[in-house]
Amino acid sequence: MTMRQKTFQRRSALALLTATVLGVGLPALAQGKITRIVVAFPSGGPVDFVARAIGEQLGKELGHQVIVENKAGANGAIAAEYVARSAPDGQTLWLTSVGAVAINPPLYDKLPYDPVRDLAPVSLVVNNVELLVVNATNPANTGAEFVANARQQSKGATMASSGIGSVPHLAMELLADATQAKLLHVPYKGAAPAITDVVAGHVDGFFGDIPGLIGFVKAGKLKPIGIAAAKRHPLLPEVKTFDEMGIKGVDSDNWYALFASKATPAADIERLNGAVRRTLGNEAVAAKLMASGAVPAASSPVELATLLRNDTAKWARVIKAKNIKPE
Numbered sequence: 001m002t003m004r005q006k007t008f009q010r011r012s013a014l015a016l017l018t019a020t021v022l023g024v025g026l027p028a029l030a031q032g033k034i035t036r037i038v039v040a041f042p043s044g045g046p047v048d049f050v051a052r053a054i055g056e057q058l059g060k061e062l063g064h065q066v067i068v069e070n071k072a073g074a075n076g077a078i079a080a081e082y083v084a085r086s087a088p089d090g091q092t093l094w095l096t097s098v099g100a101v102a103i104n105p106p107l108y109d110k111l112p113y114d115p116v117r118d119l120a121p122v123s124l125v126v127n128n129v130e131l132l133v134v135n136a137t138n139p140a141n142t143g144a145e146f147v148a149n150a151r152q153q154s155k156g157a158t159m160a161s162s163g164i165g166s167v168p169h170l171a172m173e174l175l176a177d178a179t180q181a182k183l184l185h186v187p188y189k190g191a192a193p194a195i196t197d198v199v200a201g202h203v204d205g206f207f208g209d210i211p212g213l214i215g216f217v218k219a220g221k222l223k224p225i226g227i228a229a230a231k232r233h234p235l236l237p238e239v240k241t242f243d244e245m246g247i248k249g250v251d252s253d254n255w256y257a258l259f260a261s262k263a264t265p266a267a268d269i270e271r272l273n274g275a276v277r278r279t280l281g282n283e284a285v286a287a288k289l290m291a292s293g294a295v296p297a298a299s300s301p302v303e304l305a306t307l308l309r310n311d312t313a314k315w316a317r318v319i320k321a322k323n324i325k326p327e
């Protein structure tokens with residue numbers, strides 16, 4: 001071994017010792033990087049929960065610290081613009097639900113961002129299929145019974161949503177189209193007051209993400225009667241899909257996915273995608289997400305781009321057909 005090799009070996013050992021004493025890994029010590037996951041909602045919400053559930057492990061996979069930044073407001077536009085204008089180095093990511101990237105573009109005449117033009121797909125993170133729930137005392141035990149009861153009432157059935165153009169609203173429109181039942185839309189400013197009124201029996205039904213409803217279902221305050229997805233949910237295996245009930249076309253998924261700025265090099269996108277896949281494959285991370293009702297679901301960047309394109313077209317058809325206008 002040469003003198004230069006011995007010197008390098010001593011320096012490497014010293015670096016390793018220093019990293020161990022400081023409690024950091026060599027990649028973090030060497031790179032000094034921070035990756036930001038930007039969330040367009042306040043802390044404590046479901047998207048924020050998913051960001052924080054994956055953040056620590058994603059940092060380990062990337063070899064440097066990952067932090068969550070909440071940039072709420074303007075229906076996701078503030079977060080979207082921030083990420084779109086960030087340095088194209090893969091260190092600023094946007095974790096968004098389907099609304100801001102697939103529903104907002106056809107819903108609003110003008111947006112300060114374009115998901116296809118300004119953002120680069122990284123990976124799908126979780127699926128959040130919609131669950132139809134009713135008050136615990138509601139006579140309907142399945143979605144089919146709920147529809148049948150609505151048909152027998154002159155005024156139909158009332159359906160709460162978290163707002164005009166929201167996923168719960170559009171899921172309701174899919175059910176109305178599939179069954180021709182009279183469903184009266186009752187929009188609220190957010191899911192919390194909508195759920196409160198369904199629990200109290202003031203509104204007949206509500207479509208919502210399972211993570212936001214599972215606590216009420218387990219407590220017996222809400223009755224789950226239909227899954228708007230191709231297959232049943234692991235946490236609610238006894239609840240049938242609408243397809244199983246013979247009601248076709250009621251398929252609604254408020255998925256969450258990661259995007260970077262458009263100019264991010266393909267090599268960085270692939271590196272991030274691999275880290276996300278490994279993170280979601282981690283047993284502890286997957287178990288935490290599953291316990292909440294969110295189903296881990298990594299994808300390739302191309303698969304996410306296809307999903308975005310298909311869902312944008314799907315929701316655009318509903319918005320146009322129903323002449324839905326934002327509040």
